[in-house]
Amino acid sequence: MRSQSRRRPLVALAAATTALLMGATAPAYARPAPPALIAPLGPDFLWGVAASGYQSEGHAPDSNWSRYVAAGKTTDPYLDTVDFFTRFRSDIELASRLGVEVYRIGIEWARVQPAPGVWDESGFRFYDQVVAAIEAAGMRPMITLDHWVYPGWEVDRGGWANPGIVEDWLANARTVVDRYASADPLWVTFNEPAVYVLNETRQGGLSPTAVPTMFDRIAQAHNSIYEYIHRVQPGAMVTSNVAYIPAAEDAVNGATLVGRIADRLDYVGIDYYYGLSPDTLTTTTNFTELWKNPLQPEGIYYALQHYARLFPNKPLYIVENGIPTENGLPRADGYTRADNLRDTVYWLQRAEADGIDVMGYNYWSITDNYEWGSYTPRFGLYTVDVLTDPSLTRRPTDAVAAYTRITAENGVPADYRPTRAPAPCSFVDAIASCADPVTIPR
Numbered sequence: 001m002r003s004q005s006r007r008r009p010l011v012a013l014a015a016a017t018t019a020l021l022m023g024a025t026a027p028a029y030a031r032p033a034p035p036a037l038i039a040p041l042g043p044d045f046l047w048g049v050a051a052s053g054y055q056s057e058g059h060a061p062d063s064n065w066s067r068y069v070a071a072g073k074t075t076d077p078y079l080d081t082v083d084f085f086t087r088f089r090s091d092i093e094l095a096s097r098l099g100v101e102v103y104r105i106g107i108e109w110a111r112v113q114p115a116p117g118v119w120d121e122s123g124f125r126f127y128d129q130v131v132a133a134i135e136a137a138g139m140r141p142m143i144t145l146d147h148w149v150y151p152g153w154e155v156d157r158g159g160w161a162n163p164g165i166v167e168d169w170l171a172n173a174r175t176v177v178d179r180y181a182s183a184d185p186l187w188v189t190f191n192e193p194a195v196y197v198l199n200e201t202r203q204g205g206l207s208p209t210a211v212p213t214m215f216d217r218i219a220q221a222h223n224s225i226y227e228y229i230h231r232v233q234p235g236a237m238v239t240s241n242v243a244y245i246p247a248a249e250d251a252v253n254g255a256t257l258v259g260r261i262a263d264r265l266d267y268v269g270i271d272y273y274y275g276l277s278p279d280t281l282t283t284t285t286n287f288t289e290l291w292k293n294p295l296q297p298e299g300i301y302y303a304l305q306h307y308a309r310l311f312p313n314k315p316l317y318i319v320e321n322g323i324p325t326e327n328g329l330p331r332a333d334g335y336t337r338a339d340n341l342r343d344t345v346y347w348l349q350r351a352e353a354d355g356i357d358v359m360g361y362n363y364w365s366i367t368d369n370y371e372w373g374s375y376t377p378r379f380g381l382y383t384v385d386v387l388t389d390p391s392l393t394r395r396p397t398d399a400v401a402a403y404t405r406i407t408a409e410n411g412v413p414a415d416y417r418p419t420r421a422p423a424p425c426s427f428v429d430a431i432a433s434c435a436d437p438v439t440i441p442r
Contacts, residue, residue, distance in 0.1 A: 034440050054148075081386060098403050103140075170225060194245070268316045274294060277296060318348070365379050
């Protein structure tokens, strides 16, 4: 999920986009008029929830992130986060009650390979049980191979600056694929590569001159494991999810990675959290107080529009989406988790109605967890007070009932109207969205 350095609109690029928009002309096509009644999503649409290994499991082995915490580079200690490691069955049951079909997890490299060439069967047995519990609950696993965490012994070899890391990474990834391909999971190779690289420079000390090399190695690893997955699991669906960056998507994700792996994507995974429009252009992105960053639910439509234009023949999947709060308290803007969820799903239905192929949506996250250094930002459908509640009780937010109804009805009601009107111009897919903005029926 959602990192301290995640979702950061780049104001300088946005300003450049504004200048570009001054001379923009409307697209050649006219956007369809907003329907008075919105159709539900199709019966094959996949509703899901998401989590990651390090952020939720606890009992963490030696890794790059355990070392960042030990070095005092984080606000809060890690503790055992929400202890998914011993509570996975009850968390999976909570997801099942929501009516979702997909449960996203990560297989932590550091847990299953504690030393070069050494595999930990107990670590694999844990994931065997997790995958089996997901299947037994009637859901399909979505497995992430790399969610920003790698073993401590790989840190000692230089991390992503190590020329041998690609083969080390592939040795683990192939082992994971061999073990879990029979569960027919959806696959995510690398979680948000651009943010991964940024974190490695901020936390891990990766030299800025080594950034292009890290992107090169991620692309090489993705392309290699893509081919391997398809040999082991014919018909597999594989992606690498991108954190959508308003005003800079092509300059960041497009230029660094997407173009290099475009022919090895079976679906396009998109993480969408924050928007950017002219009225929020002067907002300074807050890397730690994430709840202060501007929300724009209709931006998810524009993010999908952007990738539908780039990949007209590939389905799109919102791998992560959610809303941050400060320690679970009401937001200063009054936006509730349930209203944000319903508004967002409305725009998914609008995208589908306008011919965009959206195959699924994951809510980030099923529970609160360790937000890459802090327990203050809360994203969970179920909130957990890690620092003050030794019982780690999962307490439902208002979005639990909202999501349960959404999955049962495949969307919001036909006559639903968003609680927040769309901005007249967005820097999410800027030219198309500002020249021809979405509207809602009067």
